[in-house]
Amino acid sequence: MWHGDILFLLQNLVFRDFRVRYRNMSLGVLWSLLNPLVMMGALTFVFTKLYPSPVKHFPVFVLCGLVPYNFFTLAWINGTTSIVDNSGLLKRIPLPKEIVPMAAVLSIAVHLIIQILLLLASAIIFGRGPNLQCLWLPLVWGLEIVFVCGLALLTSAINVYIRDTRYIVEAINTILFWLVPIFYSFDRIPARFAGVYQLNPVAALVLCLRNILLTATAPPNSTLERLTTVSFAMFVVGLIVFRKSKQAFYDHI
Amino acid sequence: MPAVSFAGVSKYFYHHAGRMLLRDRLLHLLRRSPKERFYALSDVSFAVETGESLAIIGHNGAGKSTLLNIVTRVCAPSAGEVAFEGRIAALLELGAGFHQDLTGAENVHINAAVLGLTRRQARESFDRMVDYSGVGDFIHEPLRTYSSGMIPRLAFSVAINVDPDILIVDEMLGVGDQKFYEKLMERILSFRHAGKTLLCVSHSLETLENLCDRALWLDHGRVIKVGPVREIIKAYQDSGAPLGRAKGSR
Numbered sequence: 300m301w302h303g304d305i306l307f308l309l310q311n312l313v314f315r316d317f318r319v320r321y322r323n324m325s326l327g328v329l330w331s332l333l334n335p336l337v338m339m340g341a342l343t344f345v346f347t348k349l350y351p352s353p354v355k356h357f358p359v360f361v362l363c364g365l366v367p368y369n370f371f372t373l374a375w376i377n378g379t380t381s382i383v384d385n386s387g388l389l390k391r392i393p394l395p396k397e398i399v400p401m402a403a404v405l406s407i408a409v410h411l412i413i414q415i416l417l418l419l420a421s422a423i424i425f426g427r428g429p430n431l432q433c434l435w436l437p438l439v440w441g442l443e444i445v446f447v448c449g450l451a452l453l454t455s456a457i458n459v460y461i462r463d464t465r466y467i468v469e470a471i472n473t474i475l476f477w478l479v480p481i482f483y484s485f486d487r488i489p490a491r492f493a494g495v496y497q498l499n500p501v502a503a504l505v506l507c508l509r510n511i512l513l514t515a516t517a518p519p520n521s522t523l524e525r526l527t528t529v530s531f532a533m534f535v536v537g538l539i540v541f542r543k544s545k546q547a548f549y550d551h552i
Numbered sequence: 553m554p555a556v557s558f559a560g561v562s563k564y565f566y567h568h569a570g571r572m573l574l575r576d577r578l579l580h581l582l583r584r585s586p587k588e589r590f591y592a593l594s595d596v597s598f599a600v601e602t603g604e605s606l607a608i609i610g611h612n613g614a615g616k617s618t619l620l621n622i623v624t625r626v627c628a629p630s631a632g633e634v635a636f637e638g639r640i641a642a643l644l645e646l647g648a649g650f651h652q653d654l655t656g657a658e659n660v661h662i663n664a665a666v667l668g669l670t671r672r673q674a675r676e677s678f679d680r681m682v683d684y685s686g687v688g689d690f691i692h693e694p695l696r697t698y699s700s701g702m703i704p705r706l707a708f709s710v711a712i713n714v715d716p717d718i719l720i721v722d723e724m725l726g727v728g729d730q731k732f733y734e735k736l737m738e739r740i741l742s743f744r745h746a747g748k749t750l751l752c753v754s755h756s757l758e759t760l761e762n763l764c765d766r767a768l769w770l771d772h773g774r775v776i777k778v779g780p781v782r783e784i785i786k787a788y789q790d791s792g793a794p795l796g797r798a799k800g801s802r
Contacts, residue, residue, distance in 0.1 A: 303668030311665040315651060315658070322653045322694075388649045392666055393625045463574040549627035550565050551572070 301393045309398055309405070316377070316406035331410040332417055335365045339421075342482050354484055356513060359418075359426040363508040364481030366414045371447060371501045372472040374407040378451025379458050379468050386552035396545050397538065400455040401448050408444055415440070422512045430515040439507045439518060439526065446500045446530035452537030456544045459551050480505055497525050500533075553637045554599035555718055555749040556623055561632030563593040563618050563773075592618040593773045595632070600766075602637065605750035607760040607781055609788055610770035616753045619770070620720050623751060642668070642716035647707035656691040656698070656706055657682070663710045677713050685709035705732060712739050718749040737763075757785050 324330050342361045346352040354360050381403035382389065382396070389396060415436065419429055458464035479501045480488065488496055496502045503526040507518035567588045593615045600606045608616050621627045622634060624642065649666045650659050660681055664674040682691050685706040690698060698706075721740065740763060744750060754760055760767065760781065767784035769776040777784055 301668055303665065304670040307669075307671040307674070308665040311662045315649070315654065315662050318658065319651055319653055385649075388666065390621070390626060391645050392648050394666065460572070461574050461577055462572045546628055549621070 301395060305395065305398065308394070309402055312398065312402035313406045313409065316403060317409045320406070328410055328413060331413060335362060335369060335414060335417065338365050346482055352482075356426040359421050359512060360484070360509065361482055362418055362421050363512060364479065364505045366411075366418050367443065367501055367504045367508065368476065368479055368481055370407060370411050370414070371443070372475070374404045374444075374447045375450055375454070376465065376468055376472065377407055378403045378447065379454040379465050381451070382455045382459055382548065383462070383552060389552060390549065396548065397452065397541060400451040400541075403455075404444065404448050404451050411440070418508070418512065426513060427515065430511075432511045432515050432517055435507065435511055435518055439504055439523075442526050442530045443500060443504050446526075446533050449530070449532075449534030449537035452534075452541040456541045456548075459544070459548050475501065478502075484509075497522055498529055500526055500529050503529075553602065554635070555602040555604070555637050556751070557599035557635045558619075558622075559597050559633040559635075561593060561596045561622065561629045561634060562591060563615075563622065563627070564589045564591045564630050566590070591773045593622075593629075593770075596770075596773075596775050597632075598768055598775065598778055600749055600751065602749055603747045604766065605744060605752065605764045607764035607767040607784075608751065608753045608770060609757065609760065609767055609785065613772075614770040615773040616770055617722060618773075620722050620751065620753060623718070623720060636718075642714050642718070642720065645722075646704055646711060650695060650703070650707065652696040653694055655694055656685075656687055659695060660691075660706065660710055663707065664713070667711065667714050669713060673713070681706075681709040681713065684712075701729060701732070708732065708736065716748075718751065719743050720751045722753045723755070757789070761785055 321328050321330070339358055339362050342365075343358050346354075346361070347357055378400040381400045385399050388394065389399070419433070422428060454464055454468055479499065480496070485493070485496070485506055497506075503522050506522055507526070510516045510518050567590055596615075596619065598606075608619060610616055618627070622629050645667065647659075647663060649662050651662075654662070657678075660678065661674060664677075664681075669677075685691075685702070685708070687698070687702050687706055690702065695703060719740070737759075740750065740752075744763075750763070752760060752764055764781045766779065767781040767788075768778045769784050769788055777787060
């Protein structure tokens with residue numbers, strides 16, 4: 300049995316992952332800004348010059364979609380492979396295994412902070428600037444992190460038994476780029492699909508961010524309720540599946 | 553009251569090479585091919601009294617590491633009962649979670665957390681660990697720039713700060729130079745003097761004879777013999793076992 304300091308362990312695993320990711324890059328963490336900026340530029344070009352979109356403040360609008368999407372895809376894939384990636388550790392030390400996929404997700408959340416600053420900066424430059432509604436940001440992002448932790452617990456456990464899981468996750472991420480309203484607005488979604496969209500926590504987060512940063516309104520209660528319910532339900536399901544299957548991890552990693 | 557006791561413990565794995573992909577899983581569902589079991593341990597029973605030290609000997613693949621992993625509770629037995637008296641059973645593990653791209657200092661912190669030290673213990677003992685390892689200024693360089701002897705020395709400096717009730721040493725006696733070996737022996741003996749329990753795996757029979765009271769001889773997952781260390785080692789050697797140090801099995 301492992302009798303250590305669980306927060307100290309979590310902190311160390313998070314920073315190990317984070318440091319290893321950026322150690323061999325000359326620009327370090329700035330790389331994580333480059334990707335959304337380039338994508339923002341490309342999408343802004345396409346949707347203001349080629350297919351003009353009626354949306355105002357398009358750069359902020361698209362960044363509100365890209366930042367949650369990037370976080371979600373990176374954190375999910377990193378969490379999914381975490382148990383297999385750390386097999387050397389898990390086969391030698393009886394760590395509380397749940398902590399490994401959660402640390403993988405949280406290490407992506409560390410550079411999310413920089414991306415959120417980018418989002419706020421772009422809101423100042425291209426949009427209307429920060430406002431009081433920004434106080435909602437920690438809550439909606441917190442819910443998103445809970446959701447991804449649950450999802451990562453689930454898929455990291457499945458990935459131990461079926462190693463193709465990571466490729467399935469990658470494929471779902473590619474499809475999500477089109478199904479999350481990144482470069483189109485919620486108004487374009489036909490009413491009969493709107494309910495489904497609101498159940499997708501990534502889409503719900505995009506909606507909340509646009510409310511906060513573009514129209515300075517609070518996120519709708521119905522969206523917040525669904526985001527909360529889905530996130531915690533996902534976390535509980537992920538945790539239950541993980542706990543049920545973790546006994547046999549040793550035989551498979 | 554024994555510190556650890558095994559009663560009829562077995563551990564088996566399924567031969568699942570090539571069955572880790574979706575395709576294989578689906579085919580397996582359709583065909584229901586019989587699963588072949590591989591017994592790493594079968595029907596192992598023994599007990600170690602508190603304060604006693606037990607050597608585990610056997611050829612590569614005899615099940616020694618699996619047995620230790622059941623004691624540390626990294627894995628659960630497939631059958632049988634394991635009982636513990638005493639709080640912590642810890643493997644004296646070298647460099648768990650070490651990463652080549654991180655500096656020595658960063659690795660020391662991570663390793664300390666993994667081995668179960670608290671934030672305070674890690675902070676208080678950091679300077680001592682670095683001092684003891686003797687890596688000097690290299691502590692702020694990435695591990696990949698270290699010489700091969702420096703890494704186990706650094707890892708050992710962290711590992712000696714773990715203070716379990718049952719100490720488990722797995723095939724570590726062969727790493728490092730003579731000085732390192734002496735430090736390790738000193739640590740293990742001081743641990744024994746404190747009246748704690750020791751489980752030890754090594755291919756160095758001579759070391760085991762010095763460290764342990766009793767020995768357990770494993771072969772293909774079965775217990776061949778348990779008894780006083782000299783007697784068992786003699787029987788093991790007479791059976792045509794290779795002498796001296798060999799590379800560890802895992």
